[in-house]
Structures are given as C-alpha cells and as structure tokens.
Amino acid sequence: MRSTHRDRSLEVIRRFGYLQLDTVSIAGARSHSIVLLSRIPGIGPELGEELLRPGEPIFEYWGHEVSWIPLELFSYFEFRRKEFRKHPWWGNVIAANRKLGREILARIRSEGPLKSSDWEGPGSKGWWDLKPAKRVLAAYWSSGELAVRERRNFQRIYDLSERVIPSAHLEMKSSPEESLRVLLLLALQGHGWAQTGTLANTWRLRNRPQQIAHALQTLVDDGSIVRCALVENGKRVPGWIRSGDLEPASELAARRLRRDRGTLLSPFDPLIWDRARVQRLFGFEQVLEIFKPAPARIYGYYCLPVLAGDRLVGRVDLKADRKSKQLNLLSAHLEESLNGRDSKAAASRAMQTALERYAKSLRLTLHAPSRRGRRVFE
Numbered sequence: 247m248r249s250t251h252r253d254r255s256l257e258v259i260r261r262f263g264y265l266q267l268d269t270v271s272i273a274g275a276r277s278h279s280i281v282l283l284s285r286i287p288g289i290g291p292e293l294g295e296e297l298l299r300p301g302e303p304i305f306e307y308w309g310h311e312v313s314w315i316p317l318e319l320f321s322y323f324e325f326r327r328k329e330f331r332k333h334p335w336w337g338n339v340i341a342a343n344r345k346l347g348r349e350i351l352a353r354i355r356s357e358g359p360l361k362s363s364d365w366e367g368p369g370s371k372g373w374w375d376l377k378p379a380k381r382v383l384a385a386y387w388s389s390g391e392l393a394v395r396e397r398r399n400f401q402r403i404y405d406l407s408e409r410v411i412p413s414a415h416l417e418m419k420s421s422p423e424e425s426l427r428v429l430l431l432l433a434l435q436g437h438g439w440a441q442t443g444t445l446a447n448t449w450r451l452r453n454r455p456q457q458i459a460h461a462l463q464t465l466v467d468d469g470s471i472v473r474c475a476l477v478e479n480g481k482r483v484p485g486w487i488r489s490g491d492l493e494p495a496s497e498l499a500a501r502r503l504r505r506d507r508g509t510l511l512s513p514f515d516p517l518i519w520d521r522a523r524v525q526r527l528f529g530f531e532q533v534l535e536i537f538k539p540a541p542a543r544i545y546g547y548y549c550l551p552v553l554a555g556d557r558l559v560g561r562v563d564l565k566a567d568r569k570s571k572q573l574n575l576l577s578a579h580l581e582e583s584l585n586g587r588d589s590k591a592a593a594s595r596a597m598q599t600a601l602e603r604y605a606k607s608l609r610l611t612l613h614a615p616s617r618r619g620r621r622v623f624e
Contacts, residue, residue: 251289255282255297256304260316262436262516263429263448264309265297269400270536272548274566274573274608276400278314280512280550283607291608299396305411306394306402310448310519319432320411321418322425327390339385347382351391351406359395359405426451426461431470434488436516437523438495439474441485444520462486478526508596510550510562510604518551518558529583530558546577550604554596559584562601566610573610575601 258281259265268277275283279294298306303317308326315323332338340347354360365379383404386392393410395403408416420428433448434440445451446458465471472489475482487495511518513534518524524532532551535543546563553559560580566573578597584590605612 251286251293252297254286255289255293256302256316258282258285259297259304259314263319263432264313264315264516265304266309266311266313266514266516266519267306268311268512268514270548272566273550273564274568274604274610277512277514280510281515283604284509284511284515284553287603289607295397295400298394300410306397308388308450310450311514317412317415319428320415321420322428324390324420325422325425327388330385330388330390333381333385333388336381336385339381340389343378343382346378347386350379350382350386354392354404354406359403359409361398361401361403363401422457423461426454426457427465430458430461431465431488434471434486438491439476439485439487440523441483444523445486447520476526483526508552508554508559508598508600508603510600511553511558512550513548515551517553524558528558530581545579549577552593552597552600554593554600559593560597562597564604566608568610571610572613573601573605573608575612575614578614 265278265281270276273280275291275294278297279291282289282294283291298304298314304314305317305320306312307315307323308330309315331340333340350365362377362380362383365377383392383402387394387402387404390407392404393407395405395410397403429449429451430445433445436448437444442458442462445462451458462471466473469489471486472492473484474487474492475484477483513519513532518530518532521532524530530551533545533549535545535549536547540547545561549561549563551558551561558581560578562578563576564573565576580590580593580597584593601612601614
C-alpha cells in the first residue's frame, strides 16, 4: 500500500509539474504534505516528507517557488541554472567567496553529502543574515553545481550534482525556446484554463514577455493549445486552454458536482496560490496572514480553504498538538456569499467532512470548541 501511495504522490507532482515546499507545520503537516493529503485518501503526513530520496524520480529546484519537480524536466531548467550563476538575491556570492566555495566543493567531494550546519561558524540571525557557507551552498545549488540529495527533518542534504542527477538527465540539452514551450504547456495542464501571467508565474518566468508570446504562438500553431476567453461581467478575459481539454471542460461545466464532500487545501496548493485567479474563478479572497500581527488577522495565522465540489466554501485555522494528539480548530469561517439556508448547511457539512478527514489523516482527534452548544463551523 505504501508503494501505491508513493506512486500516486508522484502522479500528483507530474500532473502539476511541481510540488511547492514550505516550512510551516502548525496545522500538523507542511504544505507539500497537505497537497497530497487532500488528493490521496489513506496516506499519512510523513510520506510527503520522505518523497525526495536517492533514486526517486524527482529533484529539488526553483519552480514557482522551491519545489520538488519530476526528474524528466531537469534539462528544461538549464536556462535557469545558467541565469542563476549570479544568485537572484545575493548577487555573485560565489565569486565573492571563492576560497570558501572551493573548500565546500572539495569537502563534499571527499566526505560525501553534507548539510549547511556541518560547516562551523556563527549561526544565522534570520533568513536575510545567512552565514556565508549557507549562502554559497544555496548559490551552488541554484546554479547547478550542487543538488539536494534528500531532506532530513526538512534540512537539505547537499551533494555533487553528478552523484544525484542521473547522467542521462545531466547530459540532455534543451534550448531555452524548447524549455519555455514545455514548461508553459505543463503549466496549462495543471491549471486547465489560465492567462499568460499565471502560466509565466507558475515557473517564475520573468522579464521575457516576447519569448513567452513566441512560445505560446508556436503551441497554437502546432495545435497544442487554443485561445480561450473567459466571460466575466460581460467582458472577455483572454486566456489559454490545451486543445485536448476543451471537451472535458464542457462536460464538467454541464455536470452538477456534489457539494457535500469537502477537503482542506494548503494555502500554497497549486489550485489557489494565484490569488487573483482564485478571486476570478471562485469569487474567493485567498489571504495569508502569517506575517500580520495577531490583532490584525481576520481569519487566522495559517488558514486552510475548504473545497466542496467546485466551490471554495470557507476556511479554517488549525493548530496540531502532538502531545495531546489533538487537532485544535481555532477558527472557522463560511463564505458570506453562500446563499440560502440549504447552501450554508451543505457548506457546513463539507467543512465538517474536510476537518474529520484531515484529522484522520494526521492520526489526531479533532477538537472543535462549541458556541452555545453548537460547533463553531455550524
């Protein structure tokens, strides 16, 4: 069963082309595990932490953000590895630390895989005050000299790329033009319908509008995609869809989906990280309030939206307590736009279903305080 769950997890990654990573685990699992929990019944949160292992068909790199990506896409990020020889945040950190860089590569070559904490030196005071060794390691990873072999307790274990990435993928060459076509088409596979900006942001494709426009036109010319406008308030919003998705999209539009089944989504789920798109397609304001002071938060620290059928009907803020084996519901909000008693009742049932399913996946007991004898999500 575990191998089946692993296979299905890898299918999810291939479906979207990436699985975005995030460190926050207050809800009982990190984002990448929540994405899998929402789609694969019966798996536990530990599987999402263990996917990147030697021999697995994924690698870690910059996608939309830091992500696990199918190994068959490795060659299509060669243009980014070349660009990132000068680190996007810190500049040419390798050139500024040549002696340290040589020592790092030599030590990994002789000792084997190492993590940043294996280098002695003063610790980091925060994300933007990283010690030099950690910056150089990250820069070598971004430019391709190093690769992440695996993660332990969510810490990266770095190794030489030739000892992590199979030689067939290291030797494969892809032009920037081909890479853009492949990545844009894959982004559209994950989104269904999308505007150009969403497709570009899926892979952090910035400052290249002409190249993107040319790649999309090439995909139109070869029949892979078609222009497809979304009608919003009487106005046409231009976008794209894969040619093969037109018929399934029409069938879905005609089908009445059940709304009483619910699942929780990570705030970084592939479905909802593009907040403007979520507002347009679902009429749902996706907000992330981690960086707000507590009194300024409307919904909570780390809210998980509730998906019911084809609608986002609410959100919950959760905190897992492993010692007491409880999943504490801190707050729950149904969407104010829900119309009618039956609609709100269905959304409430979906929220309860989603919470119970999620708690079961974490092997925790759901603790939902009541108000005047009623559950907070009713």
